[in-house]
Amino acid sequence: MDVDFTLDLPQWFENARELLDEPGEFYLDRGALVVDHIPRAGVDLATAPAIVxxxxxxxxxxxxxxxxxxxxxxxxxxxxxxxxxxxxxxxxxxxxxxxxxxxxxxxxxxxxxxxxxxxxxxxxxxxxxxxxxxxxxxxxxxxxxxxxxxxxxxxxxxxxxxxxxxxxxxxxxxxxxxxxxxxxxxxxxxxxxxxxxxxxxxxxxxxxxxxxxxxxxxxxxxxxxxxxxxxxxxxxxxxxxxxxxxxxxxxxxxxxxxxxxxxxxxxxxxxxxxxxxxxxxxxxxxxxxxxxxxxxxxxxxxxxxxxxxxxxxxxxxxxxxxxxxxxxxxxxxxxxxxxxxxxxxxxxxxxxxxxxxxxxxxxxxxxxxxxxxxxxxxxxxxxxxxAMHPDELARGLPATASSIYDPTHPESQGNDGDGRTGWSPKGADEDPSPWWQVDLQQPRALSGAEVVMRWELDQPATRADLEIVGANQPDAGDAVLLARLGATPLPHRAIWPARWTDRTPYRYLRVRKAGTGYMYLGEVRVLAAP
CATH class of the missing domain: 2.160.20 (Pectate Lyase C-like)
Structure with a gap:
């Protein structure tokens, strides 16, 4: 077997003022005890709680x-x-x-x-x-x-x-x-x-x-x-x-x-x-x-x-x-x-x-x-x-979606326990508001979800502008927003640990695209409330 185990050189830079260019980043001048920062949208750091x-x-x-x-x-x-x-x-x-x-x-x-x-x-x-x-x-x-x-x-x-x-x-x-x-x-x-x-x-x-x-x-x-x-x-x-x-x-x-x-x-x-x-x-x-x-x-x-x-x-x-x-x-x-x-x-x-x-x-x-x-x-x-970790509820349960890209990316691959496969909708021209949904079979109180992003391809658009909603109607006509992922993409192969405090029981959990761009889900793990 021919195997290439070549390793890339390590690359890690931290706390450099020159790299301060995105919302949520900060630079600490330890000598002057001054923090330079770019706040996220809607965040006022003068009033935001902070733990030091x-x-x-x-x-x-x-x-x-x-x-x-x-x-x-x-x-x-x-x-x-x-x-x-x-x-x-x-x-x-x-x-x-x-x-x-x-x-x-x-x-x-x-x-x-x-x-x-x-x-x-x-x-x-x-x-x-x-x-x-x-x-x-x-x-x-x-x-x-x-x-x-x-x-x-x-x-x-x-x-x-x-x-x-x-x-x-x-x-x-x-x-x-x-x-x-x-x-x-x-x-x-x-x-x-x-x-x-x-x-x-x-x-x-x-x-x-x-x-x-x-x-x-x-x-x-x-x-x-x-x-x-x-x-x-x-x-x-x-x-x-x-x-x-x-x-x-x-x-x-x-x-x-x-x-x-x-x-x-x-x-x-x-x-x-x-x-x-x-x-x-x-x-x-x-x-x-x-x-x-x-x-x-x-x-x-x-x-x-x-x-x-x-x-x-x-x-x-x-x-x-x-x-x-x-x-x-x-x-x-x-x-x-x-x-x-x-x-x-x-x-x-x-x-x-x-x-x-x-x-x-x-x-x-x-x-x-x-x-x-x-x-x-x-x-x-x-x-x-x-009880120290909420049970995963969704694996293998019936899933539906707004569309599928092709038969190799069905809805079932969004909750099959394998983050290396996934669900993909059709392109934006055919499905401008894509969504994926799992039927939990009965209303359940939930604590969160862990959304595994795409692994095999680096597509930043798939790791941003997502919403998770709970519903008790199959068409999500009564949808309640539980968590939102903003416009800044997560890193490649990220897992979004969405958490919420709403303990209202929901039968359906839907992940949907809130902005523009391509959508893809590697895996959705739905967590029961403890």
């Missing part, structure tokens, strides 16, 4: 290795509006991967992007039913000596970096500590909903674990991410392959998670990504779908060893598997019993390294078999925790 972060750390829980913080529970709290002054100066923010940035003037020393809530030398701490929103760096981190902690039933949304971090990275005491009590071990991340992380730092990972033992990352639902969903391991094999002793990275389990609409901004990542030797570790029962950019949905990168990858379901991706040996070998792994829509693995070398077993995987094509459907149904949030 004061703290970078909202909560820091720490004991000592000899006397750890123990048996503390945080439940039902909201953590929001922390800031972070990213590194400036000659070096600036120089990232290695996954939010790990280089420090020290050209050396390979590195640090994690900080989190608003963090714990160290802590055990049996529970974070349950909390929300982490509008944070200027990461959300939650467990570090030195954090053991047997539980993160369950939380919601992470609109976070500048990653949602959850376990462990650390490059120092010797991270991977070969003198005192075993400093190892990050036995922590569980279960049944959390994570969406729209990496807002300012898109190369950060939603759930990331470095050197850690006995981690369980299970039944989480990850949606709408710029980069990798779950990443476990570190080092690319540099400290744990053929070394005198194994690194503190083993018995980690990534199971029954749902990862979708990820890799929307960057390349060279995946739904679930692993690094380094991790004896007794597993990736199983996960559902990975609708990946934007390559590489592999299940990605075993350099140095990944002793992983069992089994019983996962993958669809709507460029490569269901990537097992690489470009540098330090990914070896001694077992990859079997997985289900993929397409026969599209990428294994380097080909045939694979003889110590890897890649066999017994099923390519199912257009019809997912019952065993795979059962895996999909069991993945994601546990039923008792789904």
């Amino acid at each position: 972060p004061v703290l970078e750390t909202l909560l820091h829980g720490a004991g000592t290795i000899d006397a750890p913080l123990r048996h503390v529970r945080f439940e039902g709290l909201g953590f929001a509006h922390a800031g972070w002054l990213a590194p400036s100066g000659p070096q600036g923010y120089v990232e290695l991967q996954a939010g790990i940035r280089l420090v020290g003037g050209g050396t390979w020393a590195s640090e994690k992007t900080p989190a608003a809530v963090r714990f160290e030398a802590a055990d049996h701490v529970t974070i349950a039913g909390c929300s982490f929103t509008h944070l200027g760096a990461g959300g939650l981190s467990f570090e030195l000596g954090a053991r047997d902690n539980l993160v369950v039933d939380n919601r992470f949304e609109d976070i500048s970096a990653g949602a959850i971090q376990l462990g650390n990275v490059t120092e010797t005491w991270h991977h070969h500590p003198d005192d075993p009590a400093t190892i990050v071990a036995g922590n569980t991340i279960r049944s959390n909903f994570v969406t729209r992380t990496g807002v300012e730092y898109p190369s950060t990972v939603a759930i990331w674990a470095g050197y850690t033992e006995g981690a369980r990352i299970e039944h989480n639902d990850l949606f709408d991410l710029p980069y990798t969903g779950i990443s476990v391991g570190w080092g690319w094999g540099a400290v744990d392959v053929d070394g005198p002793t194994p690194a503190s990275s083993l018995d980690n389990h990534i199971e029954n998670n749902r990862v979708g609409y990820h890799m929307r901004v960057l390349e060279d990542g995946g739904g679930i990504y692993t690094l380094g030797a991790q004896q007794g570790s597993t990736t199983s029962g996960n559902y990975v779908h609708n990946q934007g950019h390559p590489y592999g949905a299940l990605y075993l990168d350099n140095g990944t060893q002793h992983y069992t990858v089994s019983g996962n379901v993958v669809e709507k991706v460029d490569y269901w598997l990537l097992c690489t040996t470009y540098a330090t070998d990914a070896t001694n792994n077992t990859i079997t019993g997985n289900y993929s829509e397409l026969d599209n693995p990428f294994v380097q070398p080909d045939p694979p390294h003889p110590s890897n077993t890649i066999a017994g995987n099923v390519v199912f094509g257009a019809v997912m078999p019952p065993d795979a459907q059962a895996i999909v149904a069991a993945a994601g949030l546990l039923p008792e925790h789904r």
